[in-house]
Amino acid sequence: xxxDDADALAVAAALATEFRTGASTRDSExxxxxxxxxxxxxxxxxxxxxxxxxxxxxxxxxxxAEIFRLLxxxxxxxxxxxxxxxxxxxxxxxxxxxxQRAFFFGEVLAGRRFGNAQSExxxxxxxxxxxxxxxxxxxxxxxxxxxxxxxxxxxADWIPVLARTEDDDLHVAYVPRDADGVTVVDDWxxxxxxxxxxxxxxxxxxxVPADRVVPxxxxxxxxxxxxxxxxxxHAAIDAGIAAGAFAEAAEFVRTKSRPWFESGVDSAAxxxxxxxxxxxxxxxxxxxxxxxGAAARAVDAARDDLTEDSAAEASIAVAAAKVHTSxxxxxxxxxxxxxxxxxxxxxxxxxxxxxxxxxxxxxHDPSRWKIQHIGRHAxxxxxxxxxxxL
Numbered sequence: 001x002x003x004d005d006a007d008a009l010a011v012a013a014a015l016a017t018e019f020r021t022g023a024s025t026r027d028s029e030x031x032x033x034x035x036x037x038x039x040x041x042x043x044x045x046x047x048x049x050x051x052x053x054x055x056x057x058x059x060x061x062x063x064x065a066e067i068f069r070l071l072x073x074x075x076x077x078x079x080x081x082x083x084x085x086x087x088x089x090x091x092x093x094x095x096x097x098x099x100q101r102a103f104f105f106g107e108v109l110a111g112r113r114f115g116n117a118q119s120e121x122x123x124x125x126x127x128x129x130x131x132x133x134x135x136x137x138x139x140x141x142x143x144x145x146x147x148x149x150x151x152x153x154x155x156a157d158w159i160p161v162l163a164r165t166e167d168d169d170l171h172v173a174y175v176p177r178d179a180d181g182v183t184v185v186d187d188w189x190x191x192x193x194x195x196x197x198x199x200x201x202x203x204x205x206x207x208v209p210a211d212r213v214v215p216x217x218x219x220x221x222x223x224x225x226x227x228x229x230x231x232x233x234h235a236a237i238d239a240g241i242a243a244g245a246f247a248e249a250a251e252f253v254r255t256k257s258r259p260w261f262e263s264g265v266d267s268a269a270x271x272x273x274x275x276x277x278x279x280x281x282x283x284x285x286x287x288x289x290x291x292x293g294a295a296a297r298a299v300d301a302a303r304d305d306l307t308e309d310s311a312a313e314a315s316i317a318v319a320a321a322k323v324h325t326s327x328x329x330x331x332x333x334x335x336x337x338x339x340x341x342x343x344x345x346x347x348x349x350x351x352x353x354x355x356x357x358x359x360x361x362x363x364h365d366p367s368r369w370k371i372q373h374i375g376r377h378a379x380x381x382x383x384x385x386x387x388x389x390l
Contacts, residue, residue, distance in 0.1 A: 062296035072240025084116035115156030117147035181206035192360030238325035245354035
């Protein structure tokens with residue numbers, strides 16, 4: 001059990017150090033991090049947002065964002081896997097009944113993991129959810145559909161599934177990973193985040209009791225932080241990728257790179273042009289981390305006093321952080337090669353994993369639409385939409 005925010009950060013830092021060893025090998029061999037996830041579960045970190053009245057540490061979102069940044073700086077795939085876990089813990093907190101909260105928070109405190117089954121392929125857009133929850137005479141449901149990009153599902157104890165009922169309202173069905181009719185296919189072949197196992201989940205008339213279904217559509221009928229919390233963790237992962245790539249670039253230049261012959265210096269680390277570029281990138285990394293912290297504090301402030309205005313401010317702050325961290329992750333991970341030199345491109349070194357992870361992860365939600373909402377808010381005071389992706 002983790003007691004408080006300081007305890008959570010200390011555990012996360014220790015685990016990040018542990019997970020950094022072997023991260024490159026796991027990626028290059030696509031060795032799924034089952035043992036590492038078990039360590040994460042056993043550490044208590046997956047339960048840090050459980051409310052205090054249910055026995056959890058209930059850490060601030062600023063702490064949670066830093067946990068993800070630390071983990072992603074070591075292994076971006078490993079950090080991505082529990083992102084949905086915390087999103088769906090938050091759904092229970094917001095829309096669960098007292099009985100659902102008691103049951104599922106107990107599961108989380110016992111080390112159980114949530115995965116996800118939300119996105120679908122071949123539909124009109126990301127919000128076009130066609131998976132169905134069909135009612136049965138006894139009040140339970142049958143769940144049918146196919147989900148893609150199901151990060152965490154392969155490693156989960158419970159798979160939260162986004163589905164629509166006959167009235168087209170959106171719900172989340174919490175389904176055991178080993179339930180009849182559930183098939184999880186490890187068919188993820190992304191160029192980056194190779195070990196997230198973000199494959200396919202098939203749901204073939206899966207029976208779901210009524211008390212395992214949460215009315216997610218109610219989340220968006222008033223001020224909400226669902227999207228802000230989810231996007232904050234994505235921004236933290238991007239910031240972590242940037243920090244990890246930056247640290248590895250600096251270590252490579254200090255220990256392996258040769259100076260350019262025209263520089264007149266004895267080591268690459270003394271090259272004034274490399275120093276200049278490292279300074280520029282350091283500013284970018286620091287700015288991303290500052291925006292991430294500011295966004296997290298805005299979410300915490302809104303949780304303490306949730307209104308239309310505080311929710312809007314939190315969403316805009318998170319959007320700004322996500323725009324900046326996405327760009328920084330891609331830039332720094334790409335600049336690694338520019339800084340480290342020819343040898344850094346060797347496939348055997350696998351330094352390209354940082355860029356592959358950054359380029360893959362930053363495709364989650366387009367920054368161009370976040371900039372639109374930031375601009376509308378800044379110019380006209382238009383509040384961002386409540387669609388859960390901002």
